[in-house]
Amino acid sequence: MKKILLSLLALLLLFPAITLADGENQEVIDEKLGVPIVVYGANLTAEQKASVQKALNVSESSTVEEITVTGEDLATYIKDGNSSARMFSSAKITRTDAGKGLVISIVTPDNITQVTNEMYANAMLTAGIENATVEVAAPSPVTGHSALVxxxxxxxxxxxxxDSERTDVANEELSVATILSEESGIDQDKVSELLTEIKQQIAEQNPASREEVEQIVTEQLSTLQIELSEQDRQLLIDLMDRIRQLDIDFSQWSTQLEDLSQSIQDQIGSIVENEGFWNGVKKFFNDLVSSIRSIFN
Structure with missing residues (x-):
């Protein structure tokens, strides 16, 4: 009996701790910045929408606002955008306090085929979005461009x-990034590094003419050892000259670009390290095979 009473007492003492833990796990609503907003592509089927919700960690109990993006929205934010376009890419965006920067995560990487986290971040910064956490998802392989809208x-x-001009330029930036990576064969991370470094130089130097922008582009292509066709080079210069003419406070932009640049360099460094590791593994097995062959020879 004494053992039973002690066991019951122990359980009673646990109840307050359990209640506290449940309270700690409750979702906290940010009264200043609002709840996360989830935007779904208008052409998702019910099954696809459920798949996207799971990827974005949105459940029936989630405190979020849900909206839909259509082809008409595409035409609103992007000049000459096709209002009949089919929209599948979806996203969850959570605003954050000033100074927190952009945190982008593609939660279905196999289904976003042409756009990387850094490409989204670069375009969003150009569009005027500076502090937010964004998750991007799609139920099946898509380019990922409509997620930006x-x-x-x-x-x-x-x-x-x-600003509609900035969102249009941001879309052009995403298109140029895609062209350079898909058609010119430049690694996606290298493309993001190139765009970021050029924009940072524009922020720091504040060029007054297209000629000065062209000089910056030429210098960064040389520094990063990237070769482009003359057509792609002019495409890049056209884009950066449009960015130069935007109504942007470049003094504040510079810090964001520094953070993005560091993130991209860390990513490239990680890839190089991984390649070094796998090259070592490959060498080990090649040497092992050679040793085995020598035994039988």
């Missing part, structure tokens, strides 16, 4: 206003 719509749903 969804992010714009979700961001404005928080009460912010984006």
């Amino acid at each position: 969804g992010i714009y719509k979700a961001y404005e749903a928080t009460g912010e206003q984006l």
Whole structure:
């Protein structure tokens, strides 16, 4: 009997701790910045939407605002955008305090085929989104471009206003990044590094003419040892000259670009290290095979 009473007493003492733990796990609503906004591509089927919700960690109990992005939104945010476009890419955006920067995560990497985290971050910064956590998802392989339009719509749903000229230039930036990586054969991380470094030099030097922008582009291509066709080089210069003419406070932009640049360099460094590791593994097995062959020879 004494053992039973001690066991019951121990359970009673545990109840307050259990209640506290449950309270700690409750979702906290940010009363200043609002709840996360989830934006779904309008052409998702019910099954695809459920798949995206799972990827974005959105459940029935989640405290989020849900909206839909359509082809008409594409035409609103991007000049000459096709209002009949089919939209599948989806995203969840959570605004953060000033100074927190951009944190981008593609949660279905196999289904976003042409755009990387850094490409999204670069384009969002150009569009005027500076502090947010964004997750991108798609139920099946898509290029990922329409997710940017969804992010714009979700961001404005928080009460912010984006400049249509900047969102259009940001879309052009994403297109140029895709062309350089897909058609010119440049590694995606290298493309992101190139765009970031050029934009940072524009922020620091504040060029007054297209000629000065061209000089910056030429210097960065040389520094990063990237060779482009004349057509792609002019495409890049055209883009950067449009960025130069945007109404941007480049003094504040520079810090964001420094953070993004460091993130990209860390990513490239990690890839190089991994390649070194796997080259070592490959060498080990090649040497092992050679040793075995020598025994039988």
